[in-house]
Amino acid sequence: MWDVRTRAGKYAEGQKFPLILGTDGSGVIAEVGAQVKRLKRGDRVYAYSYDNEKGGFYAQYVAVAASKVAPIPRTLDMLNAGGLATIGLTALQGVDDTLEIKPGEYVIVHGASGNVGMLALQFARLRGARVLATASGSDGVELVRRLGAHAAIDGKHDDVLAAAREFAPDGIDVVLAFAGGKELTRCLDALRKGGRAAYPNGIEPEPRKRKGIRIKSYDGTPGVREFERLNRAVEEADLQVPIAAGFKLEEARDAHRTMEKGHIIGKVVFSRAGHSRARLRPSRRSERSLM
Numbered sequence: 047m048w049d050v051r052t053r054a055g056k057y058a059e060g061q062k063f064p065l066i067l068g069t070d071g072s073g074v075i076a077e078v079g080a081q082v083k084r085l086k087r088g089d090r091v092y093a094y095s096y097d098n099e100k101g102g103f104y105a106q107y108v109a110v111a112a113s114k115v116a117p118i119p120r121t122l123d124m125l126n127a128g129g130l131a132t133i134g135l136t137a138l139q140g141v142d143d144t145l146e147i148k149p150g151e152y153v154i155v156h157g158a159s160g161n162v163g164m165l166a167l168q169f170a171r172l173r174g175a176r177v178l179a180t181a182s183g184s185d186g187v188e189l190v191r192r193l194g195a196h197a198a199i200d201g202k203h204d205d206v207l208a209a210a211r212e213f214a215p216d217g218i219d220v221v222l223a224f225a226g227g228k229e230l231t232r233c234l235d236a237l238r239k240g241g242r243a244a245y246p247n248g249i250e251p252e253p254r255k256r257k258g259i260r261i262k263s264y265d266g267t268p269g270v271r272e273f274e275r276l277n278r279a280v281e282e283a284d285l286q287v288p289i290a291a292g293f294k295l296e297e298a299r300d301a302h303r304t305m306e307k308g309h310i311i312g313k314v315v316f317s318r319a320g321h322s323r324a325r326l327r328p329s330r331r332s333e334r335s336l337m
């Protein structure tokens with residue numbers, strides 16, 4: 047949606063049109079700068095290119111600062127890694143840095159079937175949390191169940207507070223939110239005294255401060271260390287990056303029309319192969335555990 051809003055001029059302040067869209071991508075390094083030692087030509091990498099004055103990933107070649115580039119994790123392919131950078135950094139930093147989620151904590155991931163939420167849910171589970179996921183629609187609920195939520199509800203229609211009380215009778219420890227509004231308020235109502243909540247800047251409307259709980263907002267941040275931590279967590283979690291639909295670059299108009307309709311379950315990606323159906327690969331962990 048970021049690309050759709052950027053194209054529509056929503057963030058026009060400070061942006062000069064025409065511009066090349068695309069904050070995230072993956073590929074093979076064609077050349078590196080003279081000072082770059084960590085990466086070399088031919089490496090398979092993914093990258094974050096937000097606010098890149100040289101343009102984004104709707105292109106065959108893109109120049110990206112080396113600090114915003116990382117090797118593709120062993121457990122992901124090029125297509126899935128292409129959609130990882132922004133949502134992965136934002137999800138992991140919410141779980142680890144802003145909220146410091148600990149084993150055994152009861153966590154609501156609100157908006158868990160959205161792009162950042164579907165990864166945050168997996169990282170919260172990696173840290174040993176018990177996760178109640180609020181998703182959008184029955185397809186969203188199905189996705190978050192498959193991604194490992196201990197409990198899942200449709201956050202637009204079901205009673206969040208009642209579900210939270212059943213899930214954690216002594217109260218919820220943590221809320222990590224990727225959607226704002228009155229349902230988020232209901233999630234916050236489920237927090238125990240001394241509980242904590244966080245959301246990335248951008249959700250609308252933002253929650254109000256309230257007594258007895260700590261609410262923080264944050265931004266996902268790239269950097270060499272940040273990518274190293276992300277890659278470790280991706281591999282440990284055997285993370286899934288669900289793909290909703292794939293398009294060829296020359297089909298960008300169709301891709302934007304699809305995104306404008308809303309309610310996308312998974313990432314919309316561009317690839318040379320173009321059209322790909324929604325898919326979730328079998329987890330390597332469950333394949334291993336079947337052996």
Ligand SMILES: NC(=O)c1ccc[n+]([C@@H]2O[C@H](COP(=O)([O-])OP(=O)(O)OC[C@H]3O[C@@H](n4cnc5c(N)ncnc54)[C@H](OP(=O)(O)O)[C@@H]3O)[C@@H](O)[C@H]2O)c1
Nearest residue numbers: 157160161162181182201225229246247248249265266309
């Ligand atoms: N500051 C940062 O660094 C940063 C980085 C990334 C993202 N963000 C912000 O974080 C937010 C999430 O980003 P995203 O890319 O994950 O967006 P997204 O894919 O649109 O995810 C939001 C999800 O919440 C769902 N939702 C809305 N109301 C709900 C409810 N009551 N119960 C359950 N689910 C509900 C939406 O479903 P429907 O689509 O069906 O309505 C959607 O799946 C956005 O506001 C974005 O601007 C900030």
